[in-house]
Amino acid sequence: MISARLARHVALAGALLLAAPLAVLPAAPAVAQTTERGTVEKGVFFPETFTLANGMQVVVITNRRVPVVTHMVWYRVGAADEERGTSGIAHFLEHLMFKGTEKLAPGAFSRIVAKNGGRDNAFTSWDYTAYYQNVARDRLEMVMSMEADRMANLRLTDEVVLPERDVIQEERRQRTDNEPASRLSEQMNATLYVHHPYGIPIIGWPQEIAKLSRKDAETFYKAWYAPNNAILVVSGDITAEELKPLAEKYYGAVAPRAVPERQRVEEPPLSTARRVILRDAEVRQPAIHRAWIAPSYRRDPNGHAYALQVLAEVMSSGATGRLYRSLVVEQKIATSAWLGYSPTAWDATALSVGASPAAGVSMEKLEAALEGEIAKLLEDGVTAEEVATAKRRMLAEAAYARDSLTGPAQVLGAALATGQSVDDVESWPVRIDAVTADQVNAAARAVLNQPNHVTGLLLPPAGKES
Amino acid sequence: MSTRFFPSALFALVVLFTLPAQAVEVKRVVSPGGIEAWLIEDHKNPVIGLEWAFEGAGSTDPEGKEGLANLAASTLDEGAGPLDSQAFQGRLQDIATSLSFDAARDGFFGSLRTLKDNAADAFELARLAMAEPRFDQDAIDRVRGAILAGLRRDLSDPNYVARRAFYSAAFPDHPYGGEVRGTIASLPRIGADDLRAFAKNQLGRDRLVVAASGAITPEDLGKALDAIFGGLPAKGAGAPLPDTTPKGAGQTILVPRPMGQTIMLMGQQGVKRDDPDWYAASVMNYVLGGGGFGSRLMEEVREKRGLSYGVYSYLLPLDHAALVLASGSTVNAKAGEALAIMRQEWKRMAEQGVTEQELADAKTYLTGSFPLQFSSTSAIARILLQVKRDDLGIDYLDKRDAYINAVTRADVQRVAKRLLDPAALLTVLVGRPDGVTPTRTVEDGG
Numbered sequence: 010m011i012s013a014r015l016a017r018h019v020a021l022a023g024a025l026l027l028a029a030p031l032a033v034l035p036a037a038p039a040v041a042q043t044t045e046r047g048t049v050e051k052g053v054f055f056p057e058t059f060t061l062a063n064g065m066q067v068v069v070i071t072n073r074r075v076p077v078v079t080h081m082v083w084y085r086v087g088a089a090d091e092e093r094g095t096s097g098i099a100h101f102l103e104h105l106m107f108k109g110t111e112k113l114a115p116g117a118f119s120r121i122v123a124k125n126g127g128r129d130n131a132f133t134s135w136d137y138t139a140y141y142q143n144v145a146r147d148r149l150e151m152v153m154s155m156e157a158d159r160m161a162n163l164r165l166t167d168e169v170v171l172p173e174r175d176v177i178q179e180e181r182r183q184r185t186d187n188e189p190a191s192r193l194s195e196q197m198n199a200t201l202y203v204h205h206p207y208g209i210p211i212i213g214w215p216q217e218i219a220k221l222s223r224k225d226a227e228t229f230y231k232a233w234y235a236p237n238n239a240i241l242v243v244s245g246d247i248t249a250e251e252l253k254p255l256a257e258k259y260y261g262a263v264a265p266r267a268v269p270e271r272q273r274v275e276e277p278p279l280s281t282a283r284r285v286i287l288r289d290a291e292v293r294q295p296a297i298h299r300a301w302i303a304p305s306y307r308r309d310p311n312g313h314a315y316a317l318q319v320l321a322e323v324m325s326s327g328a329t330g331r332l333y334r335s336l337v338v339e340q341k342i343a344t345s346a347w348l349g350y351s352p353t354a355w356d357a358t359a360l361s362v363g364a365s366p367a368a369g370v371s372m373e374k375l376e377a378a379l380e381g382e383i384a385k386l387l388e389d390g391v392t393a394e395e396v397a398t399a400k401r402r403m404l405a406e407a408a409y410a411r412d413s414l415t416g417p418a419q420v421l422g423a424a425l426a427t428g429q430s431v432d433d434v435e436s437w438p439v440r441i442d443a444v445t446a447d448q449v450n451a452a453a454r455a456v457l458n459q460p461n462h463v464t465g466l467l468l469p470p471a472g473k474e475s
Numbered sequence: 476m477s478t479r480f481f482p483s484a485l486f487a488l489v490v491l492f493t494l495p496a497q498a499v500e501v502k503r504v505v506s507p508g509g510i511e512a513w514l515i516e517d518h519k520n521p522v523i524g525l526e527w528a529f530e531g532a533g534s535t536d537p538e539g540k541e542g543l544a545n546l547a548a549s550t551l552d553e554g555a556g557p558l559d560s561q562a563f564q565g566r567l568q569d570i571a572t573s574l575s576f577d578a579a580r581d582g583f584f585g586s587l588r589t590l591k592d593n594a595a596d597a598f599e600l601a602r603l604a605m606a607e608p609r610f611d612q613d614a615i616d617r618v619r620g621a622i623l624a625g626l627r628r629d630l631s632d633p634n635y636v637a638r639r640a641f642y643s644a645a646f647p648d649h650p651y652g653g654e655v656r657g658t659i660a661s662l663p664r665i666g667a668d669d670l671r672a673f674a675k676n677q678l679g680r681d682r683l684v685v686a687a688s689g690a691i692t693p694e695d696l697g698k699a700l701d702a703i704f705g706g707l708p709a710k711g712a713g714a715p716l717p718d719t720t721p722k723g724a725g726q727t728i729l730v731p732r733p734m735g736q737t738i739m740l741m742g743q744q745g746v747k748r749d750d751p752d753w754y755a756a757s758v759m760n761y762v763l764g765g766g767g768f769g770s771r772l773m774e775e776v777r778e779k780r781g782l783s784y785g786v787y788s789y790l791l792p793l794d795h796a797a798l799v800l801a802s803g804s805t806v807n808a809k810a811g812e813a814l815a816i817m818r819q820e821w822k823r824m825a826e827q828g829v830t831e832q833e834l835a836d837a838k839t840y841l842t843g844s845f846p847l848q849f850s851s852t853s854a855i856a857r858i859l860l861q862v863k864r865d866d867l868g869i870d871y872l873d874k875r876d877a878y879i880n881a882v883t884r885a886d887v888q889r890v891a892k893r894l895l896d897p898a899a900l901l902t903v904l905v906g907r908p909d910g911v912t913p914t915r916t917v918e919d920g921g
Binding site: 072073074075076077107116119120123124125126127128143144145171172173174175176177178179180182183184186187188189190289290291292293294326327328329334337338341344345365367368398401402405406408409411412413414415 | 499517519520521522560561564565568569570571588590613616617620621623624625627628630631632633732733734735736738766767768769774777778779780781782783784785804805806836839840842843844845846847849850851852
């Protein structure tokens with residue numbers, strides 16, 4: 010959910026709640042198709058789609074700027090699908106997928122890609138696991154053959170599994186343990202979700218990572234990795250017509266297997282506000298965050314997901330967003346202030362706000378001011394003009410979405426892996442355009458009036474406040 | 476490797492593809508007013524990217540006012556002409572345009588991304604920001620506060636702490652050793668007058684390098700160049716930085732931190748971009764630790780022993796100095812072991828160079844992966860700007876593969892021997908490393 014992913018060797022986005030202050034990019038940024046009458050039409054990436062006989066879904070986004078392609082395989086399984094007690098296994102398996110098949114030696118996958126001028130990597134989230142290669146168009150068939158091979162023929166030995174377990178423990182130290190802000194984020198998540206697995210870190214709890222075994226990885230692989238649980242997304246210098254024979258030849262040859270339904274527990278009704286406080290000598294710049302459970306696209310019974318994106322734009326649109334303007338520009342009590350929300354998740358996600366105090370400003374004062382802005386929003390609402398401006402900017406900014414090789418593949422892959430359809434993604438401009446101020450206000454109230462939020466404070470040791 | 480399964484034809488493909496000429500035709504555009512830019516024109520998306528640099532501008536902040544250039548970069552877009560900060564930023568958002576400035580070690584950079592239909596308005600805002608910045612006191616104070624908060628936040632990041640310790644030890648008497656954002660002491664001393672003087676004196680057309688890409692014709696770009704930059708002063712003030720070499724050879728500096736891991740950063744004299752051995756050094760670096768998986772450092776430290784999540788080497792060519800560096804992290808108890816392996820690989824490369832297979836693999840990667848960088852309109856403009864700044868020639872994109880393919884094992888051996896000396900490495904360790912005896916311990920303290 011949100012943008013939290015763990016890369017195999019590239020630091021991607023951080024954690025859920027402390028995501029970048031400006032992370033208000035819509036899940037499906039769009040190219041607004043504006044007619045002469047000024048109405049917004051459907052269409053973002055204009056992908057082509059088809060499904061293989063074994064159930065594997067295929068999406069193609071043509072972009073002929075340079076003769077290269079991004080080739081991605083997304084599995085509809087992530088950390089939130091792990092058996093209790095084996096946290097981190099989805100991510101560990103992601104690492105182990107590079108450790109060879111019957112036909113390919115451990116580590117050879119990435120070396121072959123590099124030798125052919127390509128780059129490869131993988132990432133894991135709560136809801137999906139994805140593998141990708143960026144290669145010249147004429148190497149696409151080669152990476153497809155290798156990716157299809159490891160979909161069914163992974164071969165692991167303890168000899169490669171155990172050192173890799175040390176690697177992911179190092180990864181956890183590097184990503185989470187070394188940095189107070191990351192530790193706070195992890196523990197806010199664990200507090201916001203008391204029952205649902207979104208409260209468990211993607212990389213896993215340290216005591217469970219230390220015990221993950223080859224067998225755990227093999228069990229997870231056999232349960233979830235199958236063509237009928239995968240999505241192939243290719244963007245770049247290729248069309249569906251060109252891709253189809255290759256997809257049939259390589260992925261079509263992999264037999265489908267029964268894959269379990271995702272069994273996700275529901276959060277219990279909670280009525281308490283909670284506070285998570287991290288004091289650490291390494292903290293020199295304090296911060297406050299607050300998070301509420303919020304609908305995702307898939308779990309959105311009252312239709313708030315689009316209105317909440319517009320809300321995020323009104324509240325947190327760069328320097329002119331309400332929070333920045335009020336707390337940083339006008340009241341001068343913060344150095345940053347933001348609201349973040351992304352609905353791309355299988356289950357209910359989070360909406361969060363945050364701020365960092367200006368020098369000499371107490372956390373109590375900052376928290377009161379942040380609450381003041383939320384109270385004002387709930388009382389007075391947003392204006393029709395604010396909503397019109399926000400929508401216009403979102404639709405215009407979205408023109409950049411297609412100006413990227415990997416971006417469109419990432420958006421479509423994440424959407425399909427979290428229960429959205431291609432049509433949903435392509436309809437984003439129309440649905441954003443249809444949002445009214447009343448809808449924004451109703452959505453804001455539905456989320457922000459919930460009492461069971463979690464507040465996180467990142468603080469220096471007691472008595473050492475600046 | 477694995478050809479026993481896959482159709483061998485697929486793996487035999489080491490054909491050196493280049494970008495098709497029409498995709499990367501670089502046009503030299505000279506405006507009516509005499510301002511030059513390079514352009515890769517491409518109308519497939521309605522997006523325009525413009526990237527520019529003022530070479531050497533702001534590289535030496537006045538004594539006691541360290542951080543001036545960076546504060547200027549961060550406030551140029553905080554209001555200009557009739558528009559105050561909120562109006563200026565709102566205008567940029569309304570036309571879906573991003574405009575930013577960045578002060579780096581070797582120059583002052585500008586970046587603009589806009590849509591074809593909004594280009595005229597976007598160019599006017601870029602002009603206004605450089606020619607008529609307001610530097611309202613309110614905006615200065617606010618931006619300074621944000622920079623100070625960023626500096627404080629970075630002190631929680633052990634990688635940042637390692638970099639600061641490394642660069643201040645490597646370049647103790649040179650601006651390269653300083654923090655480009657300034658210090659908690661220097662930033663409050665910078666006022667609006669300093670910023671006005673900076674904008675007036677430093678952004679001279681004689682230092683200007685411009686590159687563009689996307690949905691703009693050469694004619695329109697020519698007009699835009701005059702409109703954006705034509706009113707700037709003909710000459711920028713200030714002497715270039717002196718050349719320097721890294722100090723601290725053989726030192727191991729420990730910055731104690733209460734963490735479970737040790738961050739390692741080490742380096743020594745590297746090669747500048749115009750060094751005849753640049754391409755040989757690039758191949759060497761790729762094999763040593765620049766290539767991620769498959770590089771020697773990653774293989775030895777991570778793949779074989781599980782000592783680290785990542786360990787890398789890289790070349791850092793600056794205008795007036797050059798470094799070859801390596802970095803990684805490992806659990807404290809294994810720091811001595813990991814460091815010893817890294818130094819051993821340094822030595823092995825210096826003594827033996829690379830194998831024929833490693834050389835061939837490095838070449839296919841370094842040539843083959845280049846087109847992958849052409850990922851967006853702005854990315855293309857940034858590549859072009861770098862080529863122009865480095866004086867590589869307008870036909871560089873066509874020649875690059877040949878330069879790389881000309882590298883021999885002897886070339887790599889020569890440059891490895893010249894550069895890599897494990898005994899002369901400057902090493903910085905942040906954490907509580909076991910098995911290492913530092914030559915010096917510094918408390919970072921913030």
